[in-house]
Amino acid sequence: MSAITIYGNRESGNCWKGKWVADLLGVANEWVEIDIFKGESRTPDFLKLNPAGQVPVAVLADGRTLAQSNAIMLHLAEGSRLVPTDSYARAKMYEWLFWEQYNHEPSVAVRRAELKFRGKTEETVNPALKDRGEAALARMELQLKETPYLVGDALSLADVACVAYTRVAHEGGFDLAKFPAVKAWVARVERDLNLASAHEAA
Numbered sequence: 333m334s335a336i337t338i339y340g341n342r343e344s345g346n347c348w349k350g351k352w353v354a355d356l357l358g359v360a361n362e363w364v365e366i367d368i369f370k371g372e373s374r375t376p377d378f379l380k381l382n383p384a385g386q387v388p389v390a391v392l393a394d395g396r397t398l399a400q401s402n403a404i405m406l407h408l409a410e411g412s413r414l415v416p417t418d419s420y421a422r423a424k425m426y427e428w429l430f431w432e433q434y435n436h437e438p439s440v441a442v443r444r445a446e447l448k449f450r451g452k453t454e455e456t457v458n459p460a461l462k463d464r465g466e467a468a469l470a471r472m473e474l475q476l477k478e479t480p481y482l483v484g485d486a487l488s489l490a491d492v493a494c495v496a497y498t499r500v501a502h503e504g505g506f507d508l509a510k511f512p513a514v515k516a517w518v519a520r521v522e523r524d525l526n527l528a529s530a531h532e533a534a
């Protein structure tokens with residue numbers, strides 16, 4: 333695949349996903365930092381790239397644009413080892429991708445954003461986010477007690493999507509010690525993606 337440009341924010345797990353996949357698969361990529369806290373994702377120029385006003389956005393070599401972190405990963409990883417060839421395994425990967433966006437990110441990532449960037453405290457943050465986030469981590473624990481990766485024995489986009497905010501879950505007040513299989517999987521996937529441990533860096 334030819335080079336892509338990723339418009340992203342360095343604090344955003346959604347933005348890391350496409351960068352990690354491009355790096356792992358050897359797709360040349362350029363990163364353009366967008367300061368979402370200063371409104372740079374709402375300027376007229378940015379809205380031409382993504383009318384939804386969100387990062388990440390990928391711009392392909394021919395100028396076409398693509399938003400939504402999981403769509404960007406899927407485009408980059410088409411035909412690669414990160415997408416299972418077996419149709420059932422591939423559908424299980426999609427199951428995790430959709431689940432991540434509806435159940436995991438809206439609790440684990442949002443609680444982190446509230447505490448880390450929006451000035452909320454353990455006292456003022458929406459109390460429902462903790463229960464919902466822990467339920468999401470428990471769902472992953474159930475699977476990862478059975479298999480080393482979310483879909484069987486091999487790394488797939490399901491792992492890349494779900495690890496993005498799980499590896500920084502402690503910044504949202506979640507304790508991965510309660511989810512030992514998830515904790516071991518985070519270390520495994522970080523190794524596979526050639527990432528330094530986010531937990532130790534914290």
Ligand SMILES: N[C@@H](CCC(=O)N[C@@H](CS)C(=O)NCC(=O)O)C(=O)O
Nearest residue numbers: 344346368373386387388400401402
């Ligand atoms: N479902 C989208 C979510 C994108 C998203 O929420 N982006 C956030 C950063 S993580 C953003 O751009 N926020 C700034 C804004 O909405 O103005 C994806 O997976 O790409």
